[in-house]
Amino acid sequence: MGDSVVHETASCYAFARFGRxxxxxxxxxxxxxxxxxxGGHAEDREDTLTAAVREVLEETGHRVRLLPPPLPEGYPHSAAPSVWHVVSMPAAADSRCDRRHVHRDHIVVGVVDRPFAVHGTPEYTSHWVKRSALDRLDLPEDTRLLAAELFGVIDGAAALRPRPAVDEALGAELLRRQEEDQAVRLVPVAERTPELMERWRAVDEANTAWLGEVIAARGWPGEALVGQRAAGAAWLLAQHADRRPDFQRECLELLTAAVTAGDADPQHGALLEDRVLLAQGQRQVFGTQLMQGPDGTLVPxxxxxxDEVEALRAAWGFEPLEAYIGQVSAGIR
Known part of the structure; x- marks a missing residue:
């Protein structure tokens, strides 16, 4: 009889891409x-999906995006986020119930597109673990078993669904605009006249306005829609949208979601992450944004x-900072 009291709870297995x-x-x-x-208890009149998202935010400071369970390859319809499993677990007396009871736990799976962005003050210390670390952690056995299983399916669960038809015309226009962007930037510093700098400003403003129209009509132009090279051009236009910081932040959210789905280059997400953080007056993560130091040399x-920046750069496939600074310095001489 003591176990007849049932509490609705939610647990969230939240994944993020660290590079690939x-x-x-x-x-x-x-x-x-x-x-x-x-995870934790659902509050009064709160559905378990909402409870899972709230618990992740409160406990870790991360904003999680819930996923539907995987569907067969080629399935023609979009699926909505939903509970993956429901399990009943015995629970000891706690602050919510003074006797043994049952947790009916609703297990959901989600993704955090920006694992370095923390919103609010986390309730607990959290960290991101690799699949290879599960056996070394102090985990309940059910968590270990399910986490290992989910590592095997998360790539498919997070993938872009449904895939759009390739738009070659849009891809060609992105590449054309990338050429314009680079043409003004590759002029040597000594040859940059006021007229060139005005042209530079006009190109950036036109590209930013055009990219905004594309996003409003089609969403983020990822690799599935426009191909790998043109998707890189979309990132470049967003990277240079500094005059519209609100739009640049919107691009970051869309681009990092595309990275999660395997539809964009993780390095592009990292580069734009650093750019946006600096624009917000925060410290960067990957050291990709450089400035002149007191002695005139480039420094991040x-x-x-x-202490972690080199390991993070390696995870994302960037070269070490010293080599990166040397390459950039050689390119601007």
Whole structure:
């Protein structure tokens, strides 16, 4: 009889791409001990999907985007985010119930498109773990088993569905605009006249306005829609949309979602992440944005975690900072 009290709970297995590798968000739970995926009780009149998103935000500071369970390859319809599994788990007395009871746990799977963006003050310490680390962590066995299974399916679950038809005309226009963008930027510094700088401004403003129209009509122009080269051109136009910071932030959200879906280059997401962070007065993550140091040489703008930046650059396929600075310095001489 003591287990007849049932509480509705939600647990979220939240994944993020670190370069081209998936990692899973875990929290260190001070009361229960060990590590867990984020989750908790649904509040009054709160559905379990909403509860899962709220718990991830409160416990980790991350905004998670829930996924539907995988459908067969080629399935023609879009699926909505939903609960993947429902399990009943015995629970000891706690602050919500003074006797043994049951948690009816609604398990959902989601993605965090920007794992370095933290919103609010997290309730717990959280970190991102690789598949290879699961066996070394202090995890409940059910969490370990399900996490290992989900690592095997997350790539397909997060993939772009349905894939759009290729738009060759849009891809060609993106590449044309990329050529214009680069033509003004590749002029040597000594030859940059006021007329050129005005042309530079006009090209950026025209490209930004045009990209905004494309996004409003078609969404982010990713690799499936326009091909790999043209998708890179879309990133470049967003990278140079500095005069419209609100739009540039919108592009970052769309581009990082495309990276999660395997529809954009992870390095492009990292480069735009650093650009937007600096525009917001924050420290960058990957050290991709450089400035002149006191002695006139190029140095990175301040980075968030100097001790981790080289490991992060390696995970995203960037060269070490010293080599990167040398390449950029050679290119601007």
């Amino acid at each position: 590798e998936w990692r899973l968000c875990m929290i260190e739970h001070p009361r229960l001990g060990g590590e867990l995926v984020p 703008h301040p980075v968030r975690s100097p």
